[in-house]
Amino acid sequence: MKGDLRTLSRPLVDDNPITLQILGICSALAVTRRMDTALMMGLSVVAVTACSNLAISAIRRQIPRSIRLIVQITIIATLVTVVDQLLKAFAWEISKQLSIFVGLIITNCIVLGRGDGFAMGHGVRASFLDGLGNGLGYALVLGLVAAVRELLGSGSLLGVPVLTPVDAGGWYEPAALFLLPPSAFFLIGGLVWAVRSWKREQVEAPETRVAAEPAEAR
């Protein structure tokens, strides 16, 4: 079962979909202003990647190559719609804040990437764990970014005041920059740098050099 654990834990840091593969960035920018929305979004993506990997893997030998992407997207879109309906039924307030971003999980490259790249070639159990791990890796980064943004931007964590802002009689002057989407970009960039400084093997070889060889060499 050591292999299972490895499948599950690899996407958390070593092969994180956001920091290593730089996928799923747009939703990471959009829903990380507060921790509750980020965690709910993370949870939704975990559910979708795990279930879509499971379903795709279960019928992988039946899926004809010619229509495999269509079949995968159909499965993913169905799962996302179900998750959206569930949120609207049981987490109404948060679902309103997530608005279109739940629906856009369909276009999140992590989901289709794992479905086509992993679940099509692996067993049901490994695929499920891989989906779970990749979803968790995404949720982990979202949670971290949202924690920083909410703490510095609003002085609270999960809605609980930690640094009392000035306008509530405290001392903390909220950094409004962290309420704006670009701050998530900076934070993710910083995170990528931090992870790659810690794990040198994640550093990619430069794709282009300034002094290029003649064009026909390609």
Added chain:
Amino acid sequence: MAEAPSTAGSSAAGGEPGVLRTLALAFAVCGVCAALLTASVVVLRPYQVANQKQEQERRIRALVERLPGMEELAASGALALELGVIELASGEPAPEVDPEPLQGGEIDPRDSDPLPPERDAAGIERRPRHAAVYRLRQDGRLHTVILPVSGRGYLSMMRGWLAVAGDGNTVRGITFTRHEETPGLGAEIENPDWQALWADKQIRDEAGTVRIRVVQEPAPEDAPEAAYEVAGISGATKTSEGVSALVRFWTGPDGFGPYLERLRREAAAGEAARPGGSE
């Protein structure tokens, strides 16, 4: 479970399946997905409707609280909000109709008539016969009526509430409870600052013509039109036009026109005679 990682799809044994098998799989996947979607929508609908209703009540309370001079009223406890049904065509109360099913905002085909396109400015296709309205009384006098309104915007059907003073002609406020307009543009109809522009606008002129409308360039404040015109949302012309058409439709003869006209007459009569009792 320990298969070697391979490129996508190459694990399909025995090469490419034939057309029939491909079609069969496609239909099977669609069938299963459709069943799953249908089941989730049917099972979860009651919860979602309950959420929407709660939200609607919250918005109505918020609308009421934002009306001018409402804090003192609420604080004095002299405020009573009641729900009643009126018949649109006559403007008369219809106490025999249950208001509950009318509140969801859906138009019941059995209690509505088709609207010919030339009269259907709001794009609602069917005109309901009855509507549930909230009446807000202060010391027995009708202070405000809150009317459900709906109409087509740029991307979606917009539903909301229009608050009109007891005189049947002065807008007190407007709010939207459901729409799917473009976030940041059309969705600005939710912005309290924009909604505040509606307060004290007049619906009809002396001659009884509906004059209220949304315009991209409102008349200067001292012009006579200023009492009827609300500035549109820049960048959301279609949504603004939709709101304009919706308000004009619902305050017009096919909407709450007869009801508002009755309120106006009663207010004028009450002004002369007794301080209490409309309806």
